[in-house]
Amino acid sequence: MAGAVSIPLDTLQTLVHEFQTPIAAIRMAADVLASPIARDDAERQEKYVRIIREETERLQHQVETILGLARAHRNELFVCVAPVDVHDLIRKVLERHEGYVTCTLEGASPGILADELHLTNVLHNLLDNAIKYSAGKPDICIATTLTENELTISVRDHGIGIPESLQHRIFEPFFRVGEKHVSAKGFGLGLSYVQEIMEAHQWYMTLNSKEGQGSEFSIHVPNASFTSLPFQPA
Numbered sequence: 184m185a186g187a188v189s190i191p192l193d194t195l196q197t198l199v200h201e202f203q204t205p206i207a208a209i210r211m212a213a214d215v216l217a218s219p220i221a222r223d224d225a226e227r228q229e230k231y232v233r234i235i236r237e238e239t240e241r242l243q244h245q246v247e248t249i250l251g252l253a254r255a256h257r258n259e260l261f262v263c264v265a266p267v268d269v270h271d272l273i274r275k276v277l278e279r280h281e282g283y284v285t286c287t288l289e290g291a292s293p294g295i296l297a298d299e300l301h302l303t304n305v306l307h308n309l310l311d312n313a314i315k316y317s318a319g320k321p322d323i324c325i326a327t328t329l330t331e332n333e334l335t336i337s338v339r340d341h342g343i344g345i346p347e348s349l350q351h352r353i354f355e356p357f358f359r360v361g362e363k364h365v366s367a368k369g370f371g372l373g374l375s376y377v378q379e380i381m382e383a384h385q386w387y388m389t390l391n392s393k394e395g396q397g398s399e400f401s402i403h404v405p406n407a408s409f410t411s412l413p414f415q416p417a
Contacts (some may be wrong), residue, residue, distance in 0.1 A: 201325045202245065211358065270293070274301060283320075285325075298384070305381075308374070310325070312373055317343075334404040339398070343397075344395050344398055355375065386402060389403065
């Protein structure tokens, strides 16, 4: 993990493009807000302020993903755990993905010890990944399942799926499934980052995927990470 990682040229170009897109959206929204057409239009102002906030958040997650991986490859990735209300966190994450994702949260909200910033980024990465690899309008479900032994957080899509022959490579930096798929934009770092965060928390992830039918990524949080916050298995 401590070795240097070379960045393919096409991946570097994609990475630059991924940064340019939110920057351009922020600049456009700021220009509109500064123009006379928005001065006396509260609804228009609210719309473009929301764009700026969403695109700034998108940039922040991209930067944190890259920095997290860089620290991991230098053996400098640390997590700062504190009690986290999982269901509250999921609801906050879903505010950015409204309209794409259904939510099934089982029982009372479970409390776990986690790095809230990194867990937030993990969920954003999994949801972004599900959206990118959807063949049409995204149809995604995020769900929690609680047992005495573990909490499972699952993100399921009905997208293009991952061929079995490629599933062992999905956590490699810069690897992307379905390079020719028009919606599969990105630079192939999200799942590698997710895996590093899983290891740092001593959690693990599983994948259930069939080509042409979609994928389900599941985060498994063992009961060693449970807190005293109230939770009730169904």
